[in-house]
Amino acid sequence: MSGGYGHSFALMRAQAEGPWQDYTRHGFVEGLKDGSLPREAFLHYLRQDYVFLTHFSRAWALAVVKSETHAEMLAAVGTVNALVAEEMQLHIGICEAEGISQDALFATAERAENLAYTRFVLEAGYSGDLLDLLAALAPCVMGYGEIGTRLAAEATSDTYADWINTYAGADYQEACAAVGVLMDTALTRRLGVEFTTSPRWARLCQTFRTATELEVGFWQMGLTP
Amino acid sequence: MSGGYGHSFALMRAQAEGPWQDYTRHGFVEGLKDGSLPREAFLHYLRQDYVFLTHFSRAWALAVVKSETHAEMLAAVGTVNALVAEEMQLHIGICEAEGISQDALFATAERAENLAYTRFVLEAGYSGDLLDLLAALAPCVMGYGEIGTRLAAEATSDTYADWINTYAGADYQEACAAVGVLMDTALTRRLGVEFTTSPRWARLCQTFRTATELEVGFWQMGLTP
Amino acid sequence: MSGGYGHSFALMRAQAEGPWQDYTRHGFVEGLKDGSLPREAFLHYLRQDYVFLTHFSRAWALAVVKSETHAEMLAAVGTVNALVAEEMQLHIGICEAEGISQDALFATAERAENLAYTRFVLEAGYSGDLLDLLAALAPCVMGYGEIGTRLAAEATSDTYADWINTYAGADYQEACAAVGVLMDTALTRRLGVEFTTSPRWARLCQTFRTATELEVGFWQMGLTP
């Protein structure tokens, strides 16, 4: 299913199989699929996700800073744009339609599960190189792509169709594919074609796994407004 | 009680009164005082705290990087030394005496509540200046100083006397006082004598408060091995 | 002349009057004005400037990472885009038209005067907050805007009209104005309306001055292919 997101992602995902299932098939996700997720939980999640996207965008901007080639820079800049200029605006729009003002949205108090995740990603990027950062960024990007694709096929309710279609849509899927290419080329550039034989590979897989576990915590937080 | 830790610390602590009480009078702390804390919880805490100290030492090293004067550098270097060369060795010693080998200690799996705290501190330091970093570092340093002093006076059991005496002792109390001086001088240097009138003050207090809340989460984690 | 670039820029510029004149009226600039600049020097400069822009774009991406509000992020993202997706492509185009291939351009050996400047800017941003970074970024952005405007009015030769028109043009001038607004609002947010009374002001002006001096060194390097 995730073959379209590149070689290294598929390998990292396989190494984190347990947490990956917990994340992509979490109760929150199943509630989006059959429409049983309470509206209150969804809006609580959206508000937290707005705060999340603020820091996640900063982390993608850090990927530009940590780039070594013009191609790496272009790929990372494209993602920052999509996040800051589009996805965050989308959240503002949905929230306003639900009666949550921009001021209220911006004033959302950050939950500990949210904070833990974004600070982990940013710190991985600051302390390491582009590879450490990408390993921490990938689970969110690709996981949502995988969830969107599956729910577009399996959803039994229209309640959260807008959300599902955003992540199942061509634009988002192309962004996932581009990040997959970036990961593969960045790994090859730094560790060689046989990057899984590098001593760093196990630590990069661990970073990917930890970020996946933090995604599970984020969904769990979403269920408890 | 905390007058000895400087002016700015006393002000920040007062702004975070609720979480500060939750932190310094947590059930874990009371269990250290009366000896009712299960040994298993204490050793679990010690192992997590070793992982914590690794990242906390890195954060203090970042304070050296972010220093603007020789005096700031000397103060931060002193703390890094105390942490890396002494406090971490102490944990290694206690754990070995309890039959936990260095290898086992180093292999401790980091809990989410632990990770959340240290990555928050490090990211605050990387993204901000020395003031942002010190506001995130202070609750751990001074909180343990305050807990140690109180428990040395109030403890009704000798079970955790070694732990209590470490933080109540002159060396640790002097370290707290030195950090208090560093905070006061760093704030004055950057924001002026009337630093509480700066727009940054409220955000620095928020950083201090969040770090305090993450301390509460750390104790809570300590109770659930 | 620079009133359109905001209040804080005008103040910083005035504090660095000597170096600012050396920079904006350098022999290299006068050679662009009257067409006397040797083509070899111009192409040498363009190639070095491409390397410069790579790191300068990374520094603007760091401004996104260091942002505290959505408005700050949007302003910085806009500049990163303009640099990575447009200005760097422009250099690639001009160089190709002159027979310098992309491969040759990318392989340009970085001169010491070039390296000194971009690493100074990036380090100011990494070690400080957004204000330190903006003070280091401003001289390049606004200086080129000021040079472009003056040369569009005073040029006595068409030889370097394309270069002049790029920086005199509405797009570039609007970018300068936007950076001016970003500086004013970022300073006010962090240091208050009376930001020049903050102890940090003198150090920010020193950072601006040093970056201006490094611009002088860059032009001088441009004259010695």
Place this chain on the structure above:
Amino acid sequence: MSGGYGHSFALMRAQAEGPWQDYTRHGFVEGLKDGSLPREAFLHYLRQDYVFLTHFSRAWALAVVKSETHAEMLAAVGTVNALVAEEMQLHIGICEAEGISQDALFATAERAENLAYTRFVLEAGYSGDLLDLLAALAPCVMGYGEIGTRLAAEATSDTYADWINTYAGADYQEACAAVGVLMDTALTRRLGVEFTTSPRWARLCQTFRTATELEVGFWQMGLTP
């Protein structure tokens, strides 16, 4: 000659043979050897070197932040200590004996050749991982060790014997050996035993070479008070 400073250093040094000779046999160094270096140049160099050491110590503190093991942290902390608590104090002492007060020393205006070097090192560390940082730090540490050893054997004048003996002395030579061990183990941990076959090796050698060239610029600056 440099066999005692480890395997990776010897390889990097060999790759930068030309600049390494320019650095370690610079006219400034020969002037220290035969006593012909003007006192004014030496004191000018010492004052610039004090500013250099401030930022170089910050860079070594960054190596603590970027460490992944307790052994890496201990090695880096040891170097920070030696620099901040000892070598910088030594400069203060020598300068005071020459009638240069601490205030005058701290107020030394940083020369461009000085700034270029330290910001290059710090930025390499911030943007990369511990390996990038160590490759930038090594030429200064080991080059002075090599110069000290050679001059202790070849000096024909006592004029600069104190300076020579500091770097030829056992303490400094042991510090060089420790940094050599740190480099070898950090490279092996991240890139494997065959670290020279990694795609990163060439870029690390380039970083080492650039830092060596910046050392040449620093000596040159020393000759022009």
